[in-house]
Each structure stands twice: as C-alpha cells, then as structure tokens.
Amino acid sequence: MPVLLYVRDLLRNHVNSADELKKLTQLPVIGQIPIFKDDNYNLRTEEFVSVATSLLFTGKDNRIFAVTAPEQGHGGTYTATNIANAFAAMGHSVVLLDLNFRHSSLSDTISATSSRPGPAKYLAGQLEDICAAVTHNKSNTGYDIIVAENNVPNPALLLASQNLKKLIEQLKAQYKYIVIDAPSANFLSDILSIATISDSNLLVIRAGITTLSQIRKLNNLVRDNSIENAEMIVDGVKPPKKFLGISF
DSSP: OHHHHHHHHHHOOBOOSHHHHHTTOSSOEEEEEEOOGGGOHHHHHHHHHHHHHHHHOSSSOOOEEEEEOSSTTSSHHHHHHHHHHHHHHTTOOEEEEEOOOSSOOHHHHSOOOTTSOOHHHHHTTSOSOGGGGOEEOSSOTTOEEEOOOSSOSOHHHHHTSTHHHHHHHHHHTTOSEEEEEOOOTTOHHHHHHHHTTOSEEEEEEETTTSBHHHHHHHHHHHHHTTOOSEEEEEEEEOOOGGGTTSOO
C-alpha cells in the first residue's frame, strides 16, 4: 500500500491542501478554504474572516489587497469577493475594485448596475472622480464595488498610467480597505502594474485544478520580478472527514 501511495503522489499534478503547497513554495501560505455544500454563507464568511485577519495582522498597515490566480476559473474573483465581504463583516468600509479588463467576471458574480462608468474611463482621463463608478452591492450590503468594463483596448497601457495611483488615492480617502480583483497571472504587465500600488499580493491556488507547473510559474513570477508581500492561499479544499457532518 505505501508503494501505491508513493506512485500516486509521483503522478499527481496538483495540490489538494495548504500543507502540500507549503512544500512547493517559499512564499507564505496563509490558509485554505474548503468547498461549501449548498453555498453555506455563514461558514464561508467565517473561513474568509480568518483569512482576512491573517492579511491584516502582519505588523504592517496594509490597506490594498490584490488577488490573482494562474488562470481564469481558478478562484481569483471568488476569493477577492469573499475577502471584501469578510472585511465588511468585520465592520470595515471596503470597496471591491475590478481591474480585470481582460476577462471581467465580477459583473456576473455580483448584481451590479452596468450603467455606471468603469475604472477604464478614469485611467484614460475621461472621468474625474472614481467614486462616480461605485455601485452598492445589492446582494451583500456590506461593501461597495467598481466593475471593470469589457473589451477595453490596450488594458496594459491603462494600468501602467500614472492615473492608477491617483485612482487608488481617491479610494483610500473613502475606504479603509481596497480589494482588487486582478487579471490572471498570465498577463504579466497587468500584474506588475497592479503590484506597484498594492500592499499585499494574494495568489490563489485552486485545489485539484492548479497544476504544479502553474505553481512553479507563480513562484518564478514573484522571484524574477521582485514582487513584495506576495502570499498564497488554497481554495476549493475538501473538508476533513471529521467535518463531513457539517454543510461545507
């Protein structure tokens, strides 16, 4: 039996837990989020409050949190949304800022009003006050959202503009915390621009989906580009057997 387990581990191409991920990276792994049966809101919020607490108690005054994943569909938007919700549940003023001009999925995840301008207009110098783009989240009243426009030309140039820093400063004057739903890590120029204005860069690993090769690429991305304050989290982990009686 041990031989079969050894062969299985050799053939495995992904991780299933935070403990497994820690063996593959030198970056801090701040936790793991289990799969929730029937989308149990209270349990999900409790788990993400634990993650949000870990992000806050670092000894630094971190206020801007960028969230990305190796590819679309690996849990980046899900994680960013729930971290914003967790901060709000802790009593903080929060805005969820969508800067994924490549493939925004935030508007599909949250009931948002599409008639408002988006951050691309501000970055392009066509909007003076970014607060005009803010929409109150109707499905969860604890935090505000700014949804990115789709089919934006030259998103890399927009994110590289000096207006990005001005946008963040305007939001910092209104909110305690800013959670950024960033593009996937495949878009290096986008990620590097966002990393210049974020206090913490959270890399989401999807259990059973994100490959070992993708984890290595994330490690190299952080190392080769000297990205500071990078951390990892594992999403979609199967709950321990002792919790199977609970609606995870």
